[in-house]
Amino acid sequence: MRLSEQFESRFAEMLTHYPTKRSVLVPTLLYLQDEIGYLSDEGIAEIAQRLELTDLEVRNVISYYSMLTTRPRGKFNVQICTNIACLLRGGEELLEHCEAKLGIGHKRTTADGLFSLEEVECIGACSWAPAAQVNYDFHENLTPAKMDSVLEKYKNAQ
Amino acid sequence: MADLVSHPDEVRVVSKRFGKGATNIDRYLELDGYKAVQKALGMQPDAIVNEVKNSGLRGRGGAGFNTGMKWSFVPKQSPKPKYVLCNGDESEPGTCKDRLIFEHDPHAMIEGVIIAGLAVGATTGYIYIRGEYRYLLEIMQKAIADAYSRGYLGKNIFGSDRHFDIYWHGGAGAYEVGEESALMESLEGKRGIPRIRPPFPAVVGLWGGPTVINNAETLASVPHIILGGADWYANLGPPKNGGTRLFCLSGHLEHPGVYELPMGYNLKRMIYEVGGGILNGRKLKAVVPGGSSTPILSPEEIDVAMDFDSLTKVGSMLGSGGVVVLDETTCMVKFALRIMKFYQHESCGWCIPCREGTDWLKKTLTRFHAGGGLKKDIDNIQYLSENMLGRTFCPLGDAAAMPTISIVKKFRKEFEEHLDGRPCPFEKQGKIEELPVMV
Numbered sequence: 351m352r353l354s355e356q357f358e359s360r361f362a363e364m365l366t367h368y369p370t371k372r373s374v375l376v377p378t379l380l381y382l383q384d385e386i387g388y389l390s391d392e393g394i395a396e397i398a399q400r401l402e403l404t405d406l407e408v409r410n411v412i413s414y415y416s417m418l419t420t421r422p423r424g425k426f427n428v429q430i431c432t433n434i435a436c437l438l439r440g441g442e443e444l445l446e447h448c449e450a451k452l453g454i455g456h457k458r459t460t461a462d463g464l465f466s467l468e469e470v471e472c473i474g475a476c477s478w479a480p481a482a483q484v485n486y487d488f489h490e491n492l493t494p495a496k497m498d499s500v501l502e503k504y505k506n507a508q
Numbered sequence: 509m510a511d512l513v514s515h516p517d518e519v520r521v522v523s524k525r526f527g528k529g530a531t532n533i534d535r536y537l538e539l540d541g542y543k544a545v546q547k548a549l550g551m552q553p554d555a556i557v558n559e560v561k562n563s564g565l566r567g568r569g570g571a572g573f574n575t576g577m578k579w580s581f582v583p584k585q586s587p588k589p590k591y592v593l594c595n596g597d598e599s600e601p602g603t604c605k606d607r608l609i610f611e612h613d614p615h616a617m618i619e620g621v622i623i624a625g626l627a628v629g630a631t632t633g634y635i636y637i638r639g640e641y642r643y644l645l646e647i648m649q650k651a652i653a654d655a656y657s658r659g660y661l662g663k664n665i666f667g668s669d670r671h672f673d674i675y676w677h678g679g680a681g682a683y684e685v686g687e688e689s690a691l692m693e694s695l696e697g698k699r700g701i702p703r704i705r706p707p708f709p710a711v712v713g714l715w716g717g718p719t720v721i722n723n724a725e726t727l728a729s730v731p732h733i734i735l736g737g738a739d740w741y742a743n744l745g746p747p748k749n750g751g752t753r754l755f756c757l758s759g760h761l762e763h764p765g766v767y768e769l770p771m772g773y774n775l776k777r778m779i780y781e782v783g784g785g786i787l788n789g790r791k792l793k794a795v796v797p798g799g800s801s802t803p804i805l806s807p808e809e810i811d812v813a814m815d816f817d818s819l820t821k822v823g824s825m826l827g828s829g830g831v832v833v834l835d836e837t838t839c840m841v842k843f844a845l846r847i848m849k850f851y852q853h854e855s856c857g858w859c860i861p862c863r864e865g866t867d868w869l870k871k872t873l874t875r876f877h878a879g880g881g882l883k884k885d886i887d888n889i890q891y892l893s894e895n896m897l898g899r900t901f902c903p904l905g906d907a908a909a910m911p912t913i914s915i916v917k918k919f920r921k922e923f924e925e926h927l928d929g930r931p932c933p934f935e936k937q938g939k940i941e942e943l944p945v946m947v
Binding site: 374415435471474 | 715
């Protein structure tokens with residue numbers, strides 16, 4: 351499998367961090383996912399082979415971590431936190447607003463493949479609630495109107 | 509990225525470099541950076557441990573164990589390499605403080621890890637940052653690279669005969685991994701399920717070697733203790749609760765934010781003075797004092813000192829410093845449900861009481877909130893929660909049970925108001941919720 355130079359150099363560097371190969375697995379899977387969009391069968395087989403693990407061992411780890419996915423997602427993954435601090439400041443309304451706006455529910459993707467939506471657990475933005483992450487970017491102190499302009503920004507940036 | 513706030517009552521120790529550009533290594537040096545580690549290089553390991561022990565620094569992740577004491581459990585001689593592991597998997601709902609340290613003062617993390625290493629005789633440290641905090645991982649990666657390029661990490665650090673390596677490590681979304689033994693499993697490339705203890709990590713940790721695991725804020729406090737001295741730090745707070753804490757104020761407050769206040773600061777004052785009081789002048793209903801896992805406090809209980817021992821006395825916990833304030837418009841059944849939904853989602857499934865308990869509780873609370881509750885369910889929620897307590901390998905089961913028990917106990921009336929198919933009194937009228945399947 352051909353992966354970017356950046357991935358390869360980071361992978362090679364990480365292997366020097368630990369006494370066992372397997373230790374690079376979790377961050378490597380996330381970097382791979384960033385690169386190819388999701389953890390495909392081919393991607394899983396590639397990592398398994400590199401780390402001398404079985405595909406099953408890799409899948410076993412993938413299924414544990416909520417950021418890792420074996421299904422393709424939209425280009426922009428909109429993650430709305432509805433945990434307690436966000437709940438109190440309108441996180442659920444924000445999620446409902448996004449559902450209506452994007453026309454999709456939890457873990458679904460728009461037909462044009464641009465946006466995915468996800469209700470997520472606490473993302474560590476409690477004092478700036480309600481908050482969301484689009485891919486890795488934090489958006490805080492949100493309102494439905496602010497969320498609209500956030501979504502618009504990504505739509506125009508594609 | 510996150511907004512910074514300030515209040516005159518703040519005592520800035522861990523946050524003293526916030527907003528001052530200290531991610532830049534030269535700027536960090538101007539702000540007394542890397543002085544503590546150089547001082548520690550001239551100290552005996554036992555002297556470092558004692559200094560931290562006497563400072564009264566207690567684990568900022570939630571358990572509140574004396575940090576120096578924890579370090580003293582690491583055996584002096586070990587055939588296997590020893591490690592320092594910084595826990596930056598901040599995920600406890602209500603908590604957003606480590607994020608600010610990584611964002612504004614990453615070199616303090618490096619200093620803290622090196623000093624812990626010098627104290628216990630480790631030469632390798634790992635800084636584990638949760639996967640969602642990608643921008644912080646990048647800040648940390650740069651800080652580590654800069655420290656290597658200056659000779660502060662690697663061979664012969666600061667021209668001494670000591671070597672120390674620090675590596676970054678990113679997670680991929682898992683609350684459970686914040687538990688120390690699950691954290692090690694995750695770092696070793698596995699599912700984050702807890703290990704059976706004993707042996708404790710201080711004796712058998714990462715790859716079988718003795719390992720010191722501390723919360724990010726705990727380690728970031730260490731350089732200040734080394735420079736300022738144990739007495740100075742201890743005297744910032746009440747006895748046995750040294751120093752300051754980053755309190756994350758959130759929920760129905762006029763001025764939410766992360767404030768650094770002395771340990772033992774009065775909770776009522778924290779809410780009404782520092783946090784600016786309840787949003788829109790409404791009435792207070794309840795306070796989560798230390799992250800979602802801590803027993804909830806009623807308005808009559810908030811005249812309390814925010815330190816580990818005082819919170820224990822009122823039947824709660826200081827936890828991770830996440831103070832979540834709930835006003836009179838909050839439905840406590842819904843709040844209990846949201847907490848349980850979280851723990852059910854995050855339960856790793858390893859221990860049956862937690863896996864089954866959180867699932868049943870979530871189902872019962874969902875049905876209850878939707879109007880399908882029976883009177884006996886109220887006692888059942890209590891009973892199920894109590895049966896999780898102390899019956900799991902890690903504290904996740906307790907974390908799910910403790911707030912639930914306290915909410916049912918202190919707000920039983922609200923549960924009763926949901927009985928007999930009545931709509932939630934706090935929901936907007938006309939909203940029909942889908943009734944879950946009865947099980």
